[in-house]
Amino acid sequence: MRASWPDAADAPALVLPAQDPSFGDYQANGAMALAKRLGKNPREVAYKIVKRLDVSDLAEVPEIAGPGFINLRLRPEWIGTEVGRVGADERLGVEAAERLATGESPWRPETVVVDYSAPNLAKEMHVGHLRSTIIGDALVRMLEFAGHAVIKQNHVGDWGTQFGMHLAYTRRFADMPFADMLRAHPELRDTEAIYQEAKKLFDSDPAFADEARSMVRRLQAGDKDCIEWWRFIRRLTLEHCQLIYHRLGVLLRLPDVRGESAYNDDLPKIIEALKAKGLLSESEGAQCVFLPGFVAKDGTPLPLMVQKSDEGYLYATTDLAAIRYRVNELHADRILYVVDARQALHFQMFFAVAKEAEFAPKDMPLEHVAFGTMMGPDGRPFKTREGGTVKLMDLLDEAEKRAFDLVTAKNAEDVATGRAEPLPEDQRRRIARKVGIGAVKYADLAQNRTSDYVFSWDKMLSLQGNTAPYMQYAYARVRSIFRKGGEKAETHRADADPLALEAPEELALGKMLLRFPETLQRALDGYQPNVLAAYLYDLAQAFTAFYEACPVLKSEEPVRAARLRLCDLVARVIAKSLDLLGIEVADRM
Helix, strand or coil: CCCCCCCCCCCCCCEEECCCHHHCCEEECHHHHHHHHHCCCHHHHHHHHHHHCCCCCCECCCEEECCCEEEECECHHHHHHHHHHHHCCCCCCCCCHHHHCCCCCCCCCCEEEEECCCCECCCCCEHHHHHHHHHHHHHHHHHHHCCCEEEEEECCECCCHHHHHHHHHHHHHCCCCHHHHHHHCHHHHCHHHHHHHHHHHHHHCHHHHHHHHHHHHHHHCCCHHHHHHHHHHHHHHHHHHHHHHHHHCCCCCHHHECCHHHHHHHHHHHHHHHHHCCCEEEECCEEEEEEEEEECCCCCEEEEEEECCCCCECHHHHHHHHHHHHHHCCCCCEEEEEEEHHHHHHHHHHHHHHHHCCCCCCCCCEEEEEECCEECCCCCECCCCCCCCCEHHHHHHHHHHHHHHHHHHHHHHHHHCCCCCCCCHHHHHHHHHHHHHHHHHHHHHCCCCCCCEECCHHHHCCCCCCCHHHHHHHHHHHHHHHHHHCCCHHHHCCCCCCCCCCCHHHHHHHHHHHCHHHHHHHHHHCCCHHHHHHHHHHHHHHHHHHHHHCCCCCCCCCHHHHHHHHHHHHHHHHHHHHHHCCCCCCCCC
């Protein structure tokens, strides 16, 4: 679509899917903004735009509605041609970034560093790590599919107070060699239990707390005994993290781990660099950076502390070292931090300091991809019934158990109605793993990431509504069409010829399929996986309407073949969309 207007370069067309299909398929809302800039009547501006707009190859004559909306209705012939083309395309119509490397498009290929998951080691992962892990993983998948070079960074907390507590707690065994200690006390391999006991002492015994802090300083100074024990705890907990990542199906691997400890030697250099830039000020013995615009509630300047009065370092110091590494060594064009929204002020301040210190270019996008809190039914952060922290491994166990019950009941129902054959238990368990893990992830990713949401087993495992089981069942239902018809889906993908889409439900489904690329772009524009999830739900509903109104296997040729091609494309778009969210599909449910 092309239109020209004097001085209109900063007034985008704002073409979006129409909210009400009766008005058309798309709506261009840019005429109002342009009219305001030009001091003209919006409908007059819209009329002149339409006069210069040539979309005859893809749409009917545009219509003007309301104060200046331009409504566009796609031509059925164009829809059929595009669906045929996309059906033969492995990328389902999505252009790779390197093919669109012009201007400032969000699709311009970049090296994107994504910092996500980042658990504190020396203890087990819990539900508080879930949102960062799965939102970050979905963004990595979408960015990679769009053609960007993505570098994953798991900035684990492996250098903090929790290790000091571990070291102080195990000092009672310090009179024996390290290997003998582990043989004599195998319970020391239970890092979570040690952490819980040490935490009780840390909170109740000031002397123990002082000793734990002293151990942190010894660790950071390179004490040989401390380093040996630290390596042991770090290895054990990283192995546990990898088990979680494997079960969740996220892409993080050990080479992606670059924790706080990796920057230890660089921290004094960060202090020196800040000092050389004239950014450091002493406040109550601590070294701080004060930047304009950051003030406390009482109006006093708010500092970013980078070195404590005892010369210890802080999260901010490590974050500054990490950002310098990512810019200079990883050659990042953009850095995303998928971290809890409660850390917003920290990110605002350390981003500002990083740019002021020239650790990152002034124009580099440094983005805090914030997210809300997972809440329990009581409206408070999700806890166990006893009020404790929910371990992530326990949550995933429960998800698979409940999903197995769901899959078993659904298979029994389908067998009773003649819709399916009985599935053996091992197959039902494999399906339950995909459904259970997918349900937990989708329930989160379907939310606006900045919002809090209430965790509900019943809602996330429902076969109705915008849930993973509903999407997975929709995929399985499409695949069942090919099994019943004795058809191989692959044979329908080589044909890129236009499809004759005549029934309203066929056209509606075709239009929905063609929205996949633009949906992915909108999801990436705001780093919002929920945009893709909402599209999936609309696609599944459009398929249901098509399936109920348009016979597939009983239709005569060439309608039968055309509808099979349409069905195959639906299944592929569902599978790819779910894959971009990190969720698996099953051919049978």
